[in-house]
Amino acid sequence: MTENRLDTILAQAGNRNNHDQYGSVSTPLYFSSNFRHPSLEEVEASDPHSGYSYSRLSTPTRDVLQDTLAKMESGCAAYAVSSGMAAIQLVFSLFKTGDKIITSDDLYGGSFRYFDYLESHYNIQFTKWNGTDYDELQQLVSPDTKAIWLETPSNPTMKIIDIDKVANILHTANPESLVCVDNTFLTPVYQQPLTQGADIVVHSATKYLSGHNDLLGGAVIAKKPQIAEELEFNFNTTGVTLDPFDSWLLLRSLKTLSVRMERHTSNAQKVAACLSNVPCIEKVLYSGQGGMVSFYLYSEDKVRQLLDNLKVVAFAESLGGVESLITLPAKQTHADMTEEARQKLGITSTLLRLSVGLENPDDIIEDIVSALGESLGQENPSPSPYANIN
Structure with missing residues (x-):
């Protein structure tokens, strides 16, 4: 065998x-x-x-x-x-x-x-x-x-x-x-x-x-x-x-890792695709597999607005759990790096890291879009300096 x-x-x-x-x-x-x-x-x-x-x-x-x-x-x-x-x-x-x-x-x-x-x-x-x-x-x-x-x-x-x-x-x-x-x-x-x-x-x-x-x-x-x-x-x-x-x-x-990862991936694929159409989001970074999505907002004011108004996604450190979590790396996970080092990597004050959980993906999307005070389907403004990050 x-x-x-x-x-x-x-x-x-x-x-x-x-x-x-x-x-x-x-x-x-x-x-x-x-x-x-x-x-x-x-x-x-x-x-x-x-x-x-x-x-x-x-x-x-x-x-x-x-x-x-x-x-x-x-x-x-x-x-x-x-x-x-x-x-x-x-x-x-x-x-x-x-x-x-x-x-x-x-x-x-x-x-x-x-x-x-x-x-x-x-x-x-x-x-x-x-x-x-x-x-x-x-x-x-x-x-x-x-x-x-x-x-x-x-x-x-x-x-x-x-x-x-x-x-x-x-x-x-x-x-x-x-x-x-x-x-x-x-x-x-x-x-x-x-x-x-x-x-x-x-x-x-x-x-x-x-x-x-x-x-x-x-x-x-x-x-x-x-x-x-x-x-x-x-x-x-x-x-x-x-x-x-x-x-x-x-x-x-x-025992449930495989099925969880499949759902994390399908949710993240849908969330990443939808976030790319939100007007105040400059750039979405996603590898195509797994549940981790990062994205840039156009202003720090929008970052604060998002984090203060989420109802489903939790503003909390860590990742990989059944609950969706969002962090601001520049002030949390990567805060000990120098400002110069963060800027060089593109870890700016408007970069957010989203761990897409196992909730209904439409609820995750609606929560983020609503917290931003935006709607889907409008064209994005001109690309940011970080738009070419893979």
């Missing part, structure tokens, strides 16, 4: 696992922080697979979740951690002072904040790449390059990066270098970076993987055992592990 397809892996998550003696279809939740040893011989054998001892090291519930995370991203091992930033920190525990790393230039603002910290405190050397010019990337990469860090689509301007092309450039220069991809926006439903040449995938599991705006979590998935071995040591040593209850909640949420 061939390997199960993604939809089946997700729907069957936790069923027929080896951690439950009663044949439960839904994985039980194990709250225990520690476990009895059957004998001294087991302890003396120091066999990590002989049983459970302490929940920081492993728990049955988290193990089932991690098995599912690895399968869904076609990896050899996965690690469930306490937040998306904890996932990023776990990956960067692989590097040391003086290492040279390339990042795409449009990322979650918290990533840049952490990279700035690593550069100032640990002299890890970061170089930004614009994410579109592969000839430039060829020039930036050297045999000393240890890794490249990508988001695709990027956050918040929705740049699409060819993972396979990036991996070929990097691995040709240094076969031991790591291609690391944040797959939070598209999830493995639409993108599986490890099958496209990447070495490590990360998720803010708070977002689409959990999908209900009710937990914090992160995930790191490794392609090769040698990478996984070092990640596992750091994972257990630093204690960034996800607790059993949130592991159970996340595992439960993964």
Whole structure:
């Protein structure tokens, strides 16, 4: 029999696992922080697979979740951690002072904040790449390059990066270098970076993987055992592990990931198309898949009017949940960047990021249009300076 397809892996998550003696279809939740040893011989054998001892090291519930995370991203091992930033920190525990790393230039603002910290405190050397010019990337990469860090689509301007092309450039220069991809926006439903040449995938599991705006979590998935071995040591040593209850909640949420992503996409496609016809909206940015849409308004007054008058869409941080959320990146997720850096990327005071939820799409559209005091169908004014952002 061939390997199960993604939809089946997700729907069957936790069923027929080896951690439950009663044949439960839904994985039980194990709250225990520690476990009895059957004998001294087991302890003396120091066999990590002989049983459970302490929940920081492993728990049955988290193990089932991690098995599912690895399968869904076609990896050899996965690690469930306490937040998306904890996932990023776990990956960067692989590097040391003086290492040279390339990042795409449009990322979650918290990533840049952490990279700035690593550069100032640990002299890890970061170089930004614009994410579109592969000839430039060829020039930036050297045999000393240890890794490249990508988001695709990027956050918040929705740049699409060819993972396979990036991996070929990097691995040709240094076969031991790591291609690391944040797959939070598209999830493995639409993108599986490890099958496209990447070495490590990360998720803010708070977002689409959990999908209900009710937990914090992160995930790191490794392609090769040698990478996984070092990640596992750091994972257990630093204690960034996800607790059993949130592991159970996340595992439960993964069962509906495929159907949720289909609805997020169909809703976002309709919302993006309609917003492009709203007179006070300059430009709509959408990758064509997933639920993330960004758009520019013509004035800051319209931004305030929109955010103060929404009735369905919530003005709140985060993304990927069943409820639609909207944020102002320049003042929220990317506020720690310099004004110059934000302007260069097009993260202006009139750029909004919309996480399209699972409500009826017509209600989402009507809510935004009504809050703006606009109507559909009129021609837009002249294009903005940012109209060519992809």
